[in-house]
Amino acid sequence: MDLSGFFIVAPSVVGIGEPFELKLKLLGEVREIPPECFPLNQTEPQLSSRYNLSPRGLAFKDNVLPEFEGSIDLSGGDGYEGPATYTFEGGRRPIAAIPGIRYTQEGFHYITVTANGKQARSNPIRVCQAPPVERLFWGDTHAHTIFSDAIRSPEEVYGFARDEGFLDLFSMTDHAEALTDRQWDYFVSVANDHYEPGRFATLVALEWTNFEVGHRNVYYPGDYGPILRATDSPYQDLEGLYRAAREHGALLVPHHSANTQMGVKWHAGHDPEMERLVEIHSVWACSERAEHQGNPYPIRVQDGETDGQHVIDALNLGYRFGIIGSGDIHDGRPGDDLSSLQNMAQSHLTARQGIMGFWAKELTREAAFEAMWNRRVFGTMNVRVYLRFEVCGAFMGSTVRHDGPRHIRLEAASESPFTLIEIVRNGETVQKIEPGECEILWETQDGGSGGMDYYYGRLMREDGQMAWSSPVWVES
Template sequence: MDRFKLIDLLGKMYRVPREAADLMKSLGLIQWMASVDVPDPRGAGIIKVTPEVLRVARKGKILLRYFAGFKGIAPGGSLFLVIKAGGLLPPLQVSDPLAANYVKCVASNGAPLKVDLERDLYYYVWIRLQERGLHEGQSILVILGDDSEGSPGMTLREFACKIVFEAWVDCYGKEEFIRLQDQPSVRIVGGPASTLDVIVPSIIYPGEPIKTVVRAVDHFGNVVPDYTGPIRIVGDGFKITQRFEKRDKGVISFDLPYSTFGDKKRFKISVKDAHGNLKGFSNPSTLKGRDDEYGKGGYRIFWGDIHGHTGLSSAAYGTPFEYYEFARDVAALDFCALTDHDHYMTPEKWAIIREAASAFNEPHKFVTFLGYEWTHGSGGGTLIPGKYFGHKCVYFPTDVGTYYTYTRMEEAPDPESLWRCLEGTGALVIPHHTAYPLGYDQVSGTDWRYHNPRFERLVEIYSRHGSSEKAGGLRPIMILERLRSGKIKRTPAFNPEGSVQGALARGLRLGFVAGSDTQLGCPGNQIRNEPRASSSYNGGLTAVYARELTRSSIWEALWNRRCYATTGQRIVLSFKVNGHIMGEEFRLRGNEPRTIHAEVLGTSEISKVTVVRDGEDWYIHKGTSTHEEITVVDNSPLKKVTYYYVRILQEDGGMAWSSPIWASPSKV
């Protein structure tokens, strides 16, 4: 099956208009299905998949059985499987029964089968009956990882996930496909447990209970859902025992009394299992008094991931409800947003997204935001030849909002149209992976000439694509080249004009956030390296300084740029200039000095604390511990608007960036 035939078949099955882009067809795009008649699946048969559960990074075998319905399959008819896995499975093949990852297909009546397999973002298996068909009750067995003829079998990849199977049947050999109603799945779960992850609040106020989450995770960072047994939480002068039960699915939460830590200003919690085989430490936490600007404001640090995708984006996985459940119960995030792509969106999908965001929003426990991604230049290219504006996530402060797509000239084919559509909504728009070259593949960088400060108050400085901070920086954006061997070659390719520092040099006033841009439906950075060609790194997290865990409070913190970005670690970062906190703007006389203060609690030893002034690494402090605090004074004349921010680098490679603070001379 060549690519052109695959595109033709998918176009017929998903009712994709002929004028749609080939890439959209290859994604199995279903946004047009609402406007066409879907053939009645009754009588076309059923499919069953076993086993229900497999373990990551182990040899496994998946058996799919199709049973013909009363329509049967005539000679020349076929079964077409869509395996929604792509990079989640090793490279499947049907050509060599002695080689690894062999897919074997057998008809129960001995009918010869012609089998073609193609991989795009999913796997597609086309099984044709040439000489004999199938009668009702007869079956086709498909074995992923067959080893009966000498193959070493199939070793699963290291990512916990759910693999969904979709089946289409051409009963009469006319390439008129019927999609079966059932879409069975196999869960690939983590294990065995190798460590215990502990999450506590980054800021604790006196007298408050300490909400604690402990996760049993494997070597790859997956939660192990069947882990059970007692654990001990250990601190200065105390030991507390908790227990994982089967119903906990690898994650437990409980409150520790504030008195546990006495008057310690900074602390971590250590845990271990009953045998001492599994150990772990919490993220750092600080006891906050009211002695500085952050404390006087009553601010707490809340953690979130507001950039990710599900199966509603076709090339991604999972449902919106599974997405938020993972964020809340597994990743232990405080707030989250789902941003599925506009060019896959339909009114039906948008209704599901709105319902999920509303259902999971629970003030003081877990906050969600309604959003989507305006993905200009992806999939269908651009409706405005030669123009690439970049990708932007759009968020709404309430459950009221609608999507506007770049794929329709009457909606939002360019930023100016998008701004008009969003007028009066109170929306927040955040560009991401801004430093890619303009028009590069499906992940174009940002053209800052089309910036609108009324909506764009933040920029995503980091995600699994890399850092867009500056040219020559760490974790750079990569362009990708697929070699003949099938391997991906990654080469740094940075567009300085699209970078974050490029935007700040234009005078744009942008705070910093980070996200995962997960395609696995797993927000919160639990997947170390997602199995996507464009995933060069693990995802990031956003920290906000807000007074309480409610939509209005988190939104206010984001809107006022009182936030910072990390590469996934829960680093505690405080940054001030002349008493003004991150995201703020202030004025002073040109001859007045600027006193810059930064304090950081790292998740590992801190290597560098760098103060950036107007794009220059102005001051570098070399760290020696997990806690560093600096105060430096800039006595240079303040002749123009000047911005400052801090960049943190840990020994383990973890990073954090504070949002900038802008100082202006009084006469400006």
């Protein structure tokens, strides 16, 4: 099998001289991996159950070369200090974390990987002159397992998130209604077993699955929380869910809101204290706005989308949602899904997964939860762009009181050039640029509507992938 490309992940923020690892996978053709109880070799992923089947008809697919023997070349531009080559010895899947890399110059940097005529760049690395006060981390906070309607065991999915999706944060949100009390205790234990502060953070979480008013993911701040099933009488409606969330300090996140079958009825209820984020993009596609409003990735499966259920509709109702992307993956591959390549009819194929960027002081469960709670987050279509967005000096997710013109600052970087960046105010694009560059610092002003306004940034890359900042709310 020939090398087709690379999956490369570098840390988004480091200090000058700070050593870090470059994580990468060498890719080949996408192929289906059969279930197998007994690991026999290191050239294919091993599935832990012969009955690892999904009612959705999903199969586990892999795109890493079965093996690779030889060297790859590494180059990092000005200030790069690290290996110029890395060698794979063969006999196993070529997945590596290459240590001992650092930069001696501040600014944005990229590491280029070359092998067998193929070349790719890492995500941008922001090198800071001083030790970073906060860093940009990456998480997928929405996934399912064989216990509901997906594939792979919880341990396998956590392992993939850490070791192949190269995520900093992961949480399993399986459908609570599919789990017994004993199984829930097991899910909690698996989340806690995989938590490694400083390396890999996890959250205890579940999905509350109510088709009448819309699904919510539930995230607990600590190492335990009760199972909340929409089929249990205390939690059958939103009031019961909100009551439990307030009691346990849980964060609630509605998702795939625009979908006709599974979407969110915004007028059915809202708890502004506990519902602080919304999932704008996942494998179901984008719920930001309707297709007729310019959404290039509307939800098409499960009877498509319904007007009035988009993220913009909730924001226009006054709901103060931060914005995240997530996977909602069912194919066992958080952080690097292959959902759109399943052997299914086009009408049932899902989209590229989403991912969440979050700004935090450290990689711990507490810091990740705090970043989500304070809306210091943004969503992308599984691309690790650098993004900071401020209005009147207030960081995304904040509320600020200001009279007069609003100063807007958007800083972004990506390995693929940005073709369109828009400032959205109250659901409408009020300013836009077409930079055609990989690094952007855009400062502008807006006069506002005369009342309370929300602003967020919408970014489109040359390859069609998108990102959305969380809003800033400005009160006059």
